[in-house]
Amino acid sequence: xxxxxxxxxxxxxxxxxxxxxxxxxxxxxxxxxxxxxxxxxxxxxxxxxxxxxxxxxxxxxxxxxxxxxxxxxxxxxxxxxxxxxxxxxxxxxxxxxxxxxxxxxxxxxxxxxxxxxxxxxxxxxxxxxxxxxxxxxxxxxxxxxxxxxxxxxxxxxxxxxxxxxxxxxxxxxxxxxxxxxxxxxxxxxxxxxxxxxxxxxxxxxxxxxxxxxxxxxxxxxxxxxxxxxxxxxxxxxxxxxxxxxxxxxxxxxxxxxxxxxxxxxxxxxxxxxxxxxxxxxxxxxxxxxxxxx
Amino acid sequence: xxxxxxxxxxxxxxxxxxxxxxxxxxxxxxxxxxxxxxxxxxxxxxxxxxxxxxxxxxxxxxxxxxxxxxxxxxxxxxxxxxxxxxxxxxxxxxxxxxxxxxxxxxxxxxxxxxxxxxxxxxxxxxxxxxxxxxxxxxxxxxxxxxxxxxxxxxxxxxxxxxxxxxxxxxxxxxxxxxxxxxxxxxxxxxxxxxxxxxxxxxxxxxxxxxxxxxxxxxxxxxxxxxxxxxxxxxxxxxxxxxxxxxxxxxxxxxxxxxxxxxxxxxxxxxxxxxxxxxxxxxxxxxxxxxxxx
Numbered sequence: 243x244x245x246x247x248x249x250x251x252x253x254x255x256x257x258x259x260x261x262x263x264x265x266x267x268x269x270x271x272x273x274x275x276x277x278x279x280x281x282x283x284x285x286x287x288x289x290x291x292x293x294x295x296x297x298x299x300x301x302x303x304x305x306x307x308x309x310x311x312x313x314x315x316x317x318x319x320x321x322x323x324x325x326x327x328x329x330x331x332x333x334x335x336x337x338x339x340x341x342x343x344x345x346x347x348x349x350x351x352x353x354x355x356x357x358x359x360x361x362x363x364x365x366x367x368x369x370x371x372x373x374x375x376x377x378x379x380x381x382x383x384x385x386x387x388x389x390x391x392x393x394x395x396x397x398x399x400x401x402x403x404x405x406x407x408x409x410x411x412x413x414x415x416x417x418x419x420x421x422x423x424x425x426x427x428x429x430x431x432x433x434x435x436x437x438x439x440x441x442x443x444x445x446x447x448x449x450x451x452x453x454x455x456x457x458x459x460x461x462x463x464x465x466x467x468x469x470x471x472x473x474x475x476x477x478x479x480x481x482x483x484x485x486x487x488x489x490x491x492x493x494x495x496x497x498x499x500x501x502x503x504x505x506x507x508x509x510x511x512x513x514x515x516x517x518x519x520x521x522x523x524x525x526x527x528x529x530x531x532x533x534x535x
Numbered sequence: 536x537x538x539x540x541x542x543x544x545x546x547x548x549x550x551x552x553x554x555x556x557x558x559x560x561x562x563x564x565x566x567x568x569x570x571x572x573x574x575x576x577x578x579x580x581x582x583x584x585x586x587x588x589x590x591x592x593x594x595x596x597x598x599x600x601x602x603x604x605x606x607x608x609x610x611x612x613x614x615x616x617x618x619x620x621x622x623x624x625x626x627x628x629x630x631x632x633x634x635x636x637x638x639x640x641x642x643x644x645x646x647x648x649x650x651x652x653x654x655x656x657x658x659x660x661x662x663x664x665x666x667x668x669x670x671x672x673x674x675x676x677x678x679x680x681x682x683x684x685x686x687x688x689x690x691x692x693x694x695x696x697x698x699x700x701x702x703x704x705x706x707x708x709x710x711x712x713x714x715x716x717x718x719x720x721x722x723x724x725x726x727x728x729x730x731x732x733x734x735x736x737x738x739x740x741x742x743x744x745x746x747x748x749x750x751x752x753x754x755x756x757x758x759x760x761x762x763x764x765x766x767x768x769x770x771x772x773x774x775x776x777x778x779x780x781x782x783x784x785x786x787x788x789x790x791x792x793x794x795x796x797x798x799x800x801x802x803x804x805x806x807x808x809x810x811x812x813x814x815x816x817x818x819x820x821x822x823x824x825x826x827x828x
Contacts, residue, residue: 431749435751440787441810445780447810450720453681453720454717458757467811474804484795494741503774517756528748
């Protein structure tokens with residue numbers, strides 16, 4: 243396995259995710275310099291204080307000038323803006339990656355504006371989001387979680403190998419897909435379920451039913467309690483794929499509606515059996531060593 | 536508080552739920568006779584063996600002849616059939632209740648066919664369904680859980696007080712609503728979320744996305760792994776209310792679709808904020824002493 247190595251890694255955005263990457267790299271023995279770039283010196287000072295970064299600057303050009311690798315770890319809706327700013331100051335050889343939870347727009351923008359399209363590799367480390375800021379950074383946040391990388395035909399092999407090595411060093415489980423696949427798959431299993439949770443809550447709120455709601459409702463709607471501004475950003479950013487996922491969901495809804503209207507017990511049972519078989523098989527493989535919660 | 540008392544309670548269907556009621560009543564000090572009625576002597580013998588019932592019979596008329604209270608604890612789709620059978624043999628003074636998870640059809644049938652409509656009180660103890668049969672019966676299954684009773688204008692006060700006393704003796708939290716309200720509320724917070732979980736799994740199965748699915752998808756789809764024949768029965772039985780709930784959900788879906796199509800970030804954020812506020816407030820009250828899982 244290619245081992246992650248660099249004289250300097252620059253992390254733009256030293257919040258929960260960027261800070262956690264830095265801490266985990268240090269814990270894994272990374273010896274290069276880690277530079278933070280942020281909008282507020284206070285946040286950078288905190289990040290230095292908790293050991294996430296060696297130095298910090300609010301000057302993007304200064305922060306990336308000597309970087310071998312740049313990681314953009316800002317909120318998803320700002321990543322394309324950061325890429326445009328970066329375009330004017332990043333070196334041609336510098337490898338650039340990101341942590342954005344949508345990929346089509348980000349990868350297209352990166353390949354369009356950066357001096358060397360081949361040096362950009364889209365990444366999406368899928369780690370939970372509790373807490374915020376460098377003070378919440380956690381070296382264990384990413385270990386064992388999936389990380390999707392989205393190379394294209396233009397991505398060069400060395401850049402891809404370096405970025406993959408970085409995520410592997412953090413013990414993440416790497417998956418590779420193209421940016422459009424990434425956006426549809428995450429829409430199907432993350433953004434659509436989140437939307438469904440929100441809509442179930444709003445439906446119950448409009449029509450009543452709270453007195454009898456219990457643990458089943460609580461599990462099904464858990465995602466509705468996650469960070470609204472962050473999730474709204476992701477939904478708007480990934481709206482094309484989310485609308486496709488909603489279209490596919492509406493087909494299932496029409497199917498169920500028809501079966502209920504015609505009192506088709508066997509048809510309803512068939513849907514429920516298929517769903518249970520598929521989910522149980524997935525849970526068994528995906529959470530092999532965990533209890534169902 | 537009116538204390539539950541009876542010379543004889545007859546439980547029709549001594550499976551998980553019927554058996555658990557019997558065990559919990561004994562544990563709470565109920566001293567009357569508990570008679571089980573079932574289709575198979577073997578199940579009745581098991582129920583006697585684990586201490587759920589004193590005697591058991593496959594003869595419905597014999598089982599209910601001396602009963603002060605009859606509890607119908609068979610699967611939901613058979614309850615109306617049991618009521619029709621019971622109509623020919625139950626005493627006019629005998630109080631009858633059930634455990635069915637839909638109420639409109641059951642209550643209407645009971646009031647139509649029983650010799651004394653006022654002696655029927657619809658009940659829905661909302662307890663989890665893991666395991667089956669009297670061997671899975673658990674005196675703690677019902678304690679602390681909601682139980683909905685659905686009296687109508689025809690229900691007599693003594694019958695209602697007796698049935699309420701029985702559930703209170705089992706430490707259940709009583710709620711009262713009319714049968715139609717019950718069916719809509721359970722459709723909104725139980726059957727619709729279950730349907731959504733099933734549809735999310737089938738959508739992902741049709742379109743892909745399993746590689747990136749994680750704990751959020753697991754929570755949202757948890758209900759899809761519950762007992763398909765039982766849940767299909769409930770959905771078909773409660774189809775009128777479930778179709779109403781689906782209609783209300785489709786309005787939310789159309790609302791979200793419109794906001795995504797018009798790139799209305801503020802509108803999406805507003806939906807997400809409302810859902811989070813409503814759910815967080817509900818979780819705080821409903822699960823005051825529990826960790827979010």
